[in-house]
Amino acid sequence: MNAYRVLQELGISAVVESHAVEVEQAELRDWRGRLLISIPLGRLSREWGLKTLVCRRSTLQMALASGLSPDQLLLGWEVRCLRNLSRHVVVENTNREILTTDLVAGCDGIRGVCRQYVTSDTEPIYSGSICWRGIVATDDTSFVPVHTMVERLGPGMRFGVAWNESGRLGWYLTKTGPAGGHDERHNLPERLASLVGDWQPEVGRVIASTPADAILRTDLMDLSTPRRLHRGGIMLLGDAAHAMLPNLGQGGASALEDATNLARHLAEAPNRETALIWHEQDRWRRVRFKQFLSRGYGIFNQRPERWQCSVRDFVLRCLPNGITGRAYRHWVAGSEITFRGR
Numbered sequence: 001m002n003a004y005r006v007l008q009e010l011g012i013s014a015v016v017e018s019h020a021v022e023v024e025q026a027e028l029r030d031w032r033g034r035l036l037i038s039i040p041l042g043r044l045s046r047e048w049g050l051k052t053l054v055c056r057r058s059t060l061q062m063a064l065a066s067g068l069s070p071d072q073l074l075l076g077w078e079v080r081c082l083r084n085l086s087r088h089v090v091v092e093n094t095n096r097e098i099l100t101t102d103l104v105a106g107c108d109g110i111r112g113v114c115r116q117y118v119t120s121d122t123e124p125i126y127s128g129s130i131c132w133r134g135i136v137a138t139d140d141t142s143f144v145p146v147h148t149m150v151e152r153l154g155p156g157m158r159f160g161v162a163w164n165e166s167g168r169l170g171w172y173l174t175k176t177g178p179a180g181g182h183d184e185r186h187n188l189p190e191r192l193a194s195l196v197g198d199w200q201p202e203v204g205r206v207i208a209s210t211p212a213d214a215i216l217r218t219d220l221m222d223l224s225t226p227r228r229l230h231r232g233g234i235m236l237l238g239d240a241a242h243a244m245l246p247n248l249g250q251g252g253a254s255a256l257e258d259a260t261n262l263a264r265h266l267a268e269a270p271n272r273e274t275a276l277i278w279h280e281q282d283r284w285r286r287v288r289f290k291q292f293l294s295r296g297y298g299i300f301n302q303r304p305e306r307w308q309c310s311v312r313d314f315v316l317r318c319l320p321n322g323i324t325g326r327a328y329r330h331w332v333a334g335s336e337i338t339f340r341g342r
């Protein structure tokens with residue numbers, strides 16, 4: 001919802017919406033399929049005027065690019081190094097071509113060049129969890145209704161599923177395990193499905209019906225967030241500044257918030273340095289809180305032992321109605337950002 005607000009402010013929410021699926025109901029279930037928590041996102045969406053959308057990354061990128069003219073977007077320009085001069089930043093690419101600019105918004109991800117330039121704290125922190133993601137073409141909505149997003153919690157594993165466009169069901173499976181592993185493609189869907197052999201049978205069927213080359217494996221990592229996110233005219237944004245675990249779906253959303261917040265301060269502050277400091281002051285507490293919550297969510301909801309899962313499920317089932325919605329508002333959707341533009 002907080003990302004949707006940014007898209008609205010940029011005037012491109014309708015473009016994304018036309019290629020996305022709106023989620024009206026988010027559910028947490030146990031591994032056998034029993035309901036633990038249900039969040040009525042559709043009702044919250046009507047109250048707050050903000051939507052929860054699921055779409056593919058390429059849809060979002062196309063919508064963002066649609067707001068730019070072709071000469072504003074330079075693709076395939078791989079940055080090799082950067083350096084600050086007294087008032088400018090010099091950026092060099094791998095072909096030794098050079099650009100000189102006032103400000104670099106360094107959003108080149110968790111292992112990017114910008115992070116390395118701004119801070120010495122560059123080592124990603126492994127969460128202890130591996131994630132497989134897949135997309136399967138199907139018209140069968142009996143397992144998951146179209147406007148519903150479900151996460152199932154099992155011992156040491158979680159399985160989430162949502163439609164990301166008509167006829168395409170996206171899923172993820174997270175499992176506690178060591179980092180740095182590699183999957184042989186042969187029989188991969190069947191092998192992953194066997195991990196959830198004693199879960200509700202539809203879970204294994206969705207995984208097993210996914211083509212092996214449509215499955216991605218990622219070791220889930222985050223980064224610590226330094227107090228100072230800029231050096232001279234190079235400002236870290238998005239994952240380069242504060243990569244967080246994907247457990248609350250907030251990494252990309254926070255990157256979008258960063259961009260509008262920085263734009264607002266650049267428009268209003270008396271000079272570049274003040275704008276960058278104001279931006280850091282605004283963002284640090286909020287992104288640190290989301291990082292903390294994302295880690296906590298994974299630790300609490302991916303307990304390895306069955307008895308721990310039973311305790312967890314009991315606690316989740318006992319949460320009074322309304323608490324989860326209020327928490328959602330406070331932690332995820334609540335953002336003071338208002339983009340007034342230039």
Ligand SMILES: Cc1cc2nc3c(=O)[nH]c(=O)nc-3n(C[C@H](O)[C@H](O)[C@H](O)COP(=O)(O)OP(=O)(O)OC[C@H]3O[C@@H](n4cnc5c(N)ncnc54)[C@H](O)[C@@H]3O)c2cc1C
Pocket residue numbers: 003077078079080107108109110112113131133218237238239240244246248249250251252253254255
């Ligand atoms: C499994 C998983 C699920 C997720 N689900 C969600 C979700 O539901 N919602 C959500 O909001 N977030 C989610 N996230 C997080 C989200 O993907 C990231 O937070 C987001 O992509 C960060 O965007 P970014 O632009 O900062 O970095 P990135 O997406 O990493 O983009 C960095 C870009 O910089 C480019 N780059 C790198 N180095 C250079 C260089 N030297 N020169 C030029 N370009 C360079 C890269 O090619 C890349 O295109 C998820 C993450 C994972 C792993």
